[in-house]
Amino acid sequence: QKSEWATLKNEATVTSDGHHVELGANIGTPKDVVGVLEHGGEAIGLYRTEFLYMGRNQFPTEEEQFEAYSSVLKQMDGKPTVVRTLDIGGDKELSYLQLPKELNPFLGLRAIRLCLEMEDMFRTQLRALLRASVHGNLKIMFPMIATLEEFRQAKTLFLEEKTKLENEQIEVSNSIEVGIMVEIPSTAVMADVFAKEVDFFSIGTNDLIQYTMAADRMNERVSYLYQPFNPAILRLVKNVIDASHKEGKWTGMCGEMAGDELAIPILLGLGLDEFSMSASSILKARSQIRKLSKSEMESHIDTILSLSTSDEVESYVRALTTK
Ligand code: PEP
Ligand code: MG
Numbered sequence: 001q002k003s004e005w006a007t008l009k010n011e012a013t014v015t016s017d018g019h020h021v022e023l024g025a026n027i028g029t030p031k032d033v034v035g036v037l038e039h040g041g042e043a044i045g046l047y048r049t050e051f052l053y054m055g056r057n058q059f060p061t062e063e064e065q066f067e068a069y070s071s072v073l074k075q076m077d078g079k080p081t082v083v084r085t086l087d088i089g090g091d092k093e094l095s096y097l098q099l100p101k102e103l104n105p106f107l108g109l110r111a112i113r114l115c116l117e118m119e120d121m122f123r124t125q126l127r128a129l130l131r132a133s134v135h136g137n138l139k140i141m142f143p144m145i146a147t148l149e150e151f152r153q154a155k156t157l158f159l160e161e162k163t164k165l166e167n168e169q170i171e172v173s174n175s176i177e178v179g180i181m182v183e184i185p186s187t188a189v190m191a192d193v194f195a196k197e198v199d200f201f202s203i204g205t206n207d208l209i210q211y212t213m214a215a216d217r218m219n220e221r222v223s224y225l226y227q228p229f230n231p232a233i234l235r236l237v238k239n240v241i242d243a244s245h246k247e248g249k250w251t252g253m254c255g256e257m258a259g260d261e262l263a264i265p266i267l268l269g270l271g272l273d274e275f276s277m278s279a280s281s282i283l284k285a286r287s288q289i290r291k292l293s294k295s296e297m298e299s300h301i302d303t304i305l306s307l308s309t310s311d312e313v314e315s316y317v318r319a320l321t322t323k
Helices: 002-006 030-038 062-076 111-117 119-135 148-167 185-189 191-195 205-213 220-225 231-246 263-270 279-290 294-306 310-321
Strands: 022-027 043-048 080-084 137-142 177-182 200-203 250-253 274-277
Touching (some): 022 279, 030 279, 043 274, 062 119, 062 137, 111 148, 119 137, 137 148, 137 200, 148 177, 148 191, 177 191, 191 200, 205 231, 231 250, 231 263, 263 310, 294 310
Parallel strands (some): 022 043, 022 274, 043 080, 080 137, 200 250, 250 274
C-alpha cells in the first residue's frame, strides 16, 4: 500500500470520472513545508501562524514575520498557500499577553475578535503578509469570523495596509485572495451572504463541530457529541459549498474531517474543492480519491443528508465504500 502511495507523489488528485480536487496540508512553521512537498502536497490549506507568536516573550516583529511567511511562500514555489491570521485565545495563550481570565475562553475574546481589538498587532501581521506576497501564491484567511462586519473590518485593515505599502513604493501582489474560516455556525448558515464578499471559504470542522454541537472539543466526557457525521454538520457543510459555488468562489476544509477516510467520499459528493490535512495523510487520501467517482458520490448526497443520526450516516457510507 505504502509503495502504491509513493508512486502518487507527483500525480494529480483526480477522481475516476475526471474531477480534480486540491490536496493541501496544514502546517505550523516554515520547517514543515519540506514534509508537505515530500508527501506530494499541492497546496498549503492552513498555515497556523500562532506558533510564530508562542513559546517566546514578546510579539514577533514585522521583519521576523516577513521572513517566516516569505520562507513558506518561496518553498511552495507558486503553489497556493493559505495563511491564517493569528488565532490566539481560547486554549492558546501567550505568556507576554496578559488577558483577563474568562469564564468561557472558547466563547470569548479570541482570534479575529482579539485582532480587531489589538489593531496595531494585527496591522503588523498584515503588513508582513503583504510584503511577503510577492514571493508566491498567497491567500489570507481570517479565523473565527461570526459576522459580516468582522470580515469587512478585517478586510478594510488589510486594504489600508496594502495602500500604505504601495504609497511607500513597496511591492505587493495584486492577486491575494482574502477568505474566511467557517467554524462558527452563524457563518455557515449565512454563507450565501458571505459568499458575495469573500474570495473563498475554508471550513474549520474542529471548531464548527464543537460550536454546533455545544460540545467542548477537548472534553472527553462529552466526546460522544463530537460528531463529524451528524447530519447537522453535513447540512452546514453543504450550505457553505453550495453558496460559494453560486458566486463562483471555492471552498476548502482544513479541520481534521478533511483527512478522514469515511468523510472524504461524502465531501467529494458535496463538491468540496480543496482538502487540507496533515502532510502524512495526503498520499493515502490521493489514492482513495483516485478510486472514487464524484458523480456516484453526488448521487448519494440527498439520501445521506436525509438520514437522522450520525450512526446512520456512518453505516451508510461504510456500506458504500466497502462494497
Ligand atoms: C478548525 O477549527 O477546524 C481549525 C482547522 O482550526 P484550529 O484547529 O486551529 O482551531
Ligand atoms: Mg479553529
